[in-house]
Amino acid sequence: MGRTASYDREQALEAAMALFWRRGYHATSLKDLEAALKMKPGSIYAAFSSKENLYLLSLARYFETGRARFRAHIAAAPSPLAGLAGHLRIYPRLPESHIARQACMLSKTLIDTGSTDPEIAAQSKAYLAGMRAEFETVFRAAQEAGEIPTTRDPARLARRYQANITALRFELHQGSPPAEIAALAEDMAQEIESLRMTPAKG
Amino acid sequence: MGRTASYDREQALEAAMALFWRRGYHATSLKDLEAALKMKPGSIYAAFSSKENLYLLSLARYFETGRARFRAHIAAAPSPLAGLAGHLRIYPRLPESHIARQACMLSKTLIDTGSTDPEIAAQSKAYLAGMRAEFETVFRAAQEAGEIPTTRDPARLARRYQANITALRFELHQGSPPAEIAALAEDMAQEIESLRMTPAKG
C-alpha cells in the first residue's frame, strides 16, 4: 500500500486557515504556506491541488467551525434573544492572543478576492448567506418563544445583526482600544435586548 | 525650463484611486496602473516615486474628497441630526454605476495591507480616526442644538455611527439586493433619529 502520509491533514488545514485568515489570499505566498504547514511544495500540491483549492478548504473549515460555535452558544443560552445578545458580547472578551480577534475571514475574503477570484468570492458570499440564515433561524425562534413581536421581519433583523458583527470584528482587526470595543459591543447587545416585548399579562 | 508634462496629475491620481479602490493594493499591478493612467512605467515612477507612494496619494485623495462630501452634506442639512441620518440614506440611493457603490477604501486598505504594509495600514487607521472625529463633531453639534441629550457620549455615538457605515458599505460591496440594503440603511437612520429628544416645553 506504499508509504503512509507523515502529515496530519486536519492540523495542516488548521494552520493554513490561520495563516490565510491573518494574511489574506493574495498576501500569502507558497513559501509562507510551506513554513506554516511544514510541507514542501510537491506535498502541498499532492494533498490540496492548488493554492486556490487550499484556500477554499480553509474557508470551509472556517465557516463550519464558526457556525458550530454559534449554534453551541445559542443552545447553551437561556433563550434565543439572550443568546443573540450574548454572542455579541463574546468578541471584546476574547483574550488578546485569540485567533478570532480579527475581522471575519469571510468578510476579508470578499474584500481581498472580490475583483480577482470570482470562485472564492462566490463561495464566501454563500457562507455569509449561510451565517445569516443561522441568525434568522434564531430570531424566528425568539418570536416563537414570544420574546420579540411577530411584526418584525426575521430576515431584516438577521441582516442588521450580521452587519453589526461585521463592523464589530472590523474594530477588533483595527485594534481599537478594548474599552471602546466593549462599549460598541454593549450598544449592539442592548439594541438586541431592546427588541424584547414586556410579557403580556394573563 | 524644459519639456512640459503631457499628463494631467489630478486626472492620473483620480484614475489611480478608482483602480486601487476597486482592486486593492496587492491585486493592482503596475501593468494595470500603466493602462489606467495611460503612462509608461518610467513616467509613473518619475511622477509618483513608487507604487506604495501612489497608493498613499490615492488614499489621501479618497479621504479628503470623502470628508469634504460629508461636510457639505451636513452643512446643507436642516440640522446636525437630520444630516447624520440623511447621510446614511445616501448609499442605497447611489446609482448602480457609482464609484462609491463599494466598500469604504479605508476599510478595504486596512484589510488588504494590515499584515503586509504597516505604513499604509497606519495611514489608513489615521484617516478612519479623522472621519470618526468628523462624526463626533456633528454629534456634539446635535447636542448643542438640543437635538440629543447631553448625557450621551459623542465619541461613543461616533464610533457606532462609523461601524454602521462600514457595515452598510460592505453590503454594497457584496452586492446585496437593493431593497435589503435600503432596509438596512433605514434601520440605521432611524436609530439615529430615535436619539432625538422631544423638545422641552417653554
Next chain:
DNA sequence: GCAGCAAACGAGTGATCACTCAACAAAATT
C-alpha cells in the same frame, strides 16, 4: 528481506512582479 508502490522532496519552470535607466523628444533659455 526484497519487490513494489505511494508519499516526500526540492531544484527548477516560465510568468509576472515592482522597478530602473540609457536613449530620445520637446519645450525653454541663450
Next chain:
DNA sequence: AATTTTGTTGAGTGATCACTCGTTTGCTGC
C-alpha cells in the same frame, strides 16, 4: 539656431510568484 533642461519611453533588471516532476525515501505485502 544651439544649448540646456526636463519629460517620455520601453526594453530590461533581479526577485518572487504559483506550480511541476524526476528522484529519493520509507512503508507494506509477500
